[in-house]
Amino acid sequence: MAPALVIVLVLVGVALIFVSIAFTLVTQANRVVIERLGGYHQTLDQGLHWIIPFFDRIKQKVSIKEKVVDFPPQPVITKDNVTMQIDTVVFYMITDPKLYTYGVERPLKAIENLAATTLRNIIGDLELDQSLTSRDLINTQMRNILDEATDPWGIKIIRVEVKNILPPKDIREAMEKQMRAEREKRQSILLAEGNKRSAILNAEGEKESRILRAEAEKEVRIKEAEGKAQAILTVQSATAEGISLIKKAGADEAFLRLEAYKAMVEVSKGQATKLIIPSDLAGMVGIAGTLAETFKSDKK
Numbered sequence: 001m002a003p004a005l006v007i008v009l010v011l012v013g014v015a016l017i018f019v020s021i022a023f024t025l026v027t028q029a030n031r032v033v034i035e036r037l038g039g040y041h042q043t044l045d046q047g048l049h050w051i052i053p054f055f056d057r058i059k060q061k062v063s064i065k066e067k068v069v070d071f072p073p074q075p076v077i078t079k080d081n082v083t084m085q086i087d088t089v090v091f092y093m094i095t096d097p098k099l100y101t102y103g104v105e106r107p108l109k110a111i112e113n114l115a116a117t118t119l120r121n122i123i124g125d126l127e128l129d130q131s132l133t134s135r136d137l138i139n140t141q142m143r144n145i146l147d148e149a150t151d152p153w154g155i156k157i158i159r160v161e162v163k164n165i166l167p168p169k170d171i172r173e174a175m176e177k178q179m180r181a182e183r184e185k186r187q188s189i190l191l192a193e194g195n196k197r198s199a200i201l202n203a204e205g206e207k208e209s210r211i212l213r214a215e216a217e218k219e220v221r222i223k224e225a226e227g228k229a230q231a232i233l234t235v236q237s238a239t240a241e242g243i244s245l246i247k248k249a250g251a252d253e254a255f256l257r258l259e260a261y262k263a264m265v266e267v268s269k270g271q272a273t274k275l276i277i278p279s280d281l282a283g284m285v286g287i288a289g290t291l292a293e294t295f296k297s298d299k300k
Contacts, residue, residue, distance in 0.1 A: 021053040031097040033059040043097050062097040066158060069108060073166065074116045076123040078131050085166040086123070088115055090146070091159040099154030107153055111146065115160070118145045128167065135162050 025048050026032050032044040036056045051057075073087040090111060094100045104110045122141050123131055131138075139160050147157035167175070 018053055022050055024049045024051055024058065029063060029065050031062045031064055031094075033062065033097050033101045035059045040098060040102065060097070060101045062094055062100055064094050064097070066091060066093045069111070070163070071112050071115055073164065074119055076120050078123055078126060078128050080127045082128045082167060082171060084123070084128075084131065084168070085164075086119060087163045088119065088142070089161045089163050090115060090157065091161075092150070092155050092157050094154055095156045096154030099152065101154075103153035107150075107155060110153070111150060111155070114146060114149055115142065118142050128171070132165060132167075135165075138162050 024032065024044065026044045026046050028046050030046070032049075034041045034044060034051060034056050035058075036052070040059075041056060068089060068091050070089050071087060073085040075083055076086055077083050092111070100107060119138070119142060122138055126134060126138075139162060142160040143157055146160060150157055166172075
C-alpha cells in the first residue's frame, strides 16, 4: 500500500472522529451543560448541536422531567416531648441546569438533609395530637421552605407529602385504647338515643290510639243519641198525627173514654203489682154498655 493512501485513510479517520465529537444530539426532556476551557459556556436544548472538539466538553446531562424521591423515616420530637418517626416524599424538577450543575454538591443529599431539619423544626412547634391531624399544614410549610431554599440550586419543589407518622409503641397502644373507648361511647350514645326515640314513638302511638278510640266512642254515642232522638221524634210525630186524625174525625167523649178503657186493659196485662183505677171507671163502663146495646139494635 502506498504511503500516500495510508495518509489519506488516516486523515479520513481523524476527520470522522472529529466530526463525531463535534456534533452532539440532545434528546427531548434533557439539557446538556457545555464547558469551554474549563468554564461554563452554554446549555444545549433539544436538537443537534456543534461544539468545538478539545475546547468544549459536556459537563453534565440533566433531565428536566419531574422526579420523585422517597426519603427514609426521620426521628422527630414534638412539643410535648414525644419522639416519632416520619418519612416524607418530595416531588421536584430541575428548572435551571446551570445552577443545578454548579449550585450544590450532591443535590439530592442536600434536599434530604434540608427536609429532615425542616421537618424537625415544624414538628417541634406542634404537640402530638396536632402532628397527627395537621398533615396538610406540615406539607405546605415544608414545600414553601424547601422551594425557597433550593431555588439557588435550580430546583423547583413541586410538592411535599408526609407519608407515614409512627408514634412510639406505647403511644399507639394508648391511642388505640382511646379510640376503642370513643367507639364504645358513641355506640352507647346511639343505643340510648335509639331507645329514647323508640319510647317516644311508642308513647305517641299509644296517645294517637287512645285519641282515635275516644273519637270512635264519641261518634258511636253521638250516632246512638241521634237515633234515639229520631225515634222519639218519629213516635211523637206519629202520636201528634194520630191526635190530629182523631180531631179531624170528630171523635166524641164516649170514644175517648173507650180508648182510655182499652189502654187500662193493656196496662192490667203487665207485670205491675199496683194499678191506679180512675174514679170515673164506672161511667166508662156505662158508656161501653150503651155502645154495646146500640150495636145490638143495629144488627136486629
